[in-house]
Amino acid sequence: xxxxxxxxxxxxxxxxxxxxxxxxxxxxxxxxxxxxxxxxxxxxxxxxxxxxxxxxxxxxxxxxxxxxxxxxxxxxxxxxxxxxxxxxxxxxxxxxxxxxxxxxxxxxxxxxxxxxxxxxxxxxxxxxxxxxxxxxxxxxxxxxxxxxxxxxxxxxxxxxxxxxxxxxxxxxxxxxxxxxxxxxxxxxxxxxxxxxxxxxxxxxxxxxxxxxxxxxxxxxxxxxxxxxxxxxxxxxxxxxxxxxxxxxxxxxxxxxxxxxxxxxxxxxxxxxxxxxxx
Ligand SMILES: Nc1nc2c(ncn2[C@@H]2O[C@H](COP(=O)(O)OP(=O)(O)OP(=O)(O)O)[C@@H](O)[C@H]2O)c(=O)[nH]1
Ligand SMILES: [Mg+2]
Numbered sequence: 001x002x003x004x005x006x007x008x009x010x011x012x013x014x015x016x017x018x019x020x021x022x023x024x025x026x027x028x029x030x031x032x033x034x035x036x037x038x039x040x041x042x043x044x045x046x047x048x049x050x051x052x053x054x055x056x057x058x059x060x061x062x063x064x065x066x067x068x069x070x071x072x073x074x075x076x077x078x079x080x081x082x083x084x085x086x087x088x089x090x091x092x093x094x095x096x097x098x099x100x101x102x103x104x105x106x107x108x109x110x111x112x113x114x115x116x117x118x119x120x121x122x123x124x125x126x127x128x129x130x131x132x133x134x135x136x137x138x139x140x141x142x143x144x145x146x147x148x149x150x151x152x153x154x155x156x157x158x159x160x161x162x163x164x165x166x167x168x169x170x171x172x173x174x175x176x177x178x179x180x181x182x183x184x185x186x187x188x189x190x191x192x193x194x195x196x197x198x199x200x201x202x203x204x205x206x207x208x209x210x211x212x213x214x215x216x217x218x219x220x221x222x223x224x225x226x227x228x229x230x231x232x233x234x235x236x237x238x239x240x241x242x243x244x245x246x247x248x249x250x251x252x253x254x255x256x257x258x259x260x261x262x263x264x265x266x267x268x269x270x271x272x273x274x275x276x277x278x
Contacts, residue, residue: 001027001047001056001076008059016054023049044083048254051076061203067159070194071096079156095251100181104130111264115245116140123195125134127158128170135179140271143186145170145250148227149194152204162209164227181238184270186263187245188227196220 005024008015023046035043050056060073074096081087101122108115119134120126121270123145150163175185198204205217206226215222224247235243244266249255 013055021052077150144190149191185243188248190248
């Protein structure tokens with residue numbers, strides 16, 4: 001909320017209720033890194049008052065101009081429940097948390113009794129030099145996640161590079177890497193839910209970032225297909241293996257269930273021949 005209070009001020013957005021200024025001053029007074037449950041409960045009502053003020057919502061709608069987590073609105077909408085003393089995080093709450101991957105995490109999932117090793121690496125710039133260590137001859141597929149809703153945002157790392165462009169450039173280096181020519185790539189065009197909200201937001205427009213976009217900027221299908229084509233077009237001729245794609249919403253367990261089943265089939269089919277030989 002401190003970030004939003006600060007953004008409202010810098011963006012010169014007028015309070016809907018002038019009394020919110022008092023609540024804002026109270027929030028600004030907090031200097032610390034964490035709150036215990038009791039302190040949090042005390043702040044919750046103040047934060048709630050601010051979140052209800054249209055000025056803060058307006059600042060949030062302009063968040064492409066500053067850095068704030070996409071899950072902020074989810075947690076602020078759920079504030080009353082979260083501030084309760086008997087609060088226990090739900091699966092959905094946990095899925096909305098942001099914890100950047102620092103390092104390399106490995107876990108095995110058995111698919112039709114065949115153990116598949118999944119390797120999770122961090123996407124932030126500082127994490128990428130760790131990727132090369134994970135790429136050896138045993139890699140059968142690469143799952144690449146793109147935040148499609150970030151077409152109007154800049155990197156937290158340098159505050160100037162467009163996030164979708166950065167993602168596309170990394171995808172380019174992977175897709176066109178000679179070492180991965182025969183490895184299937186599964187592209188997840190993720191954050192579909194946030195993209196759906198964004199195409200309706202009058203504070204932004206994909207054409208401001210991609211003037212070559214000729215579709216309807218308020219149609220999620222048009223925007224999704226444009227981004228898909230943009231990523232598919234980076235592929236150069238030497239690549240022989242397929243690039244599969246899925247439109248995903250990683251915080252929707254039902255969607256991920258369907259996508260995972262499909263990915264499972266892809267991985268199994270593509271590797272069946274090799275597995276039978278073992
Ligand atoms: N609404 C919504 N939020 C998402 C979706 N996918 C991820 N998030 C949120 O985006 C934030 C970042 O997700 P992470 O899983 O940490 O992303 P990551 O790509 O692993 O990030 P690094 O570990 O830094 O590479 C979290 O707050 C997630 O809850 C999505 O499809 N929809
Ligand atoms: Mg991660």
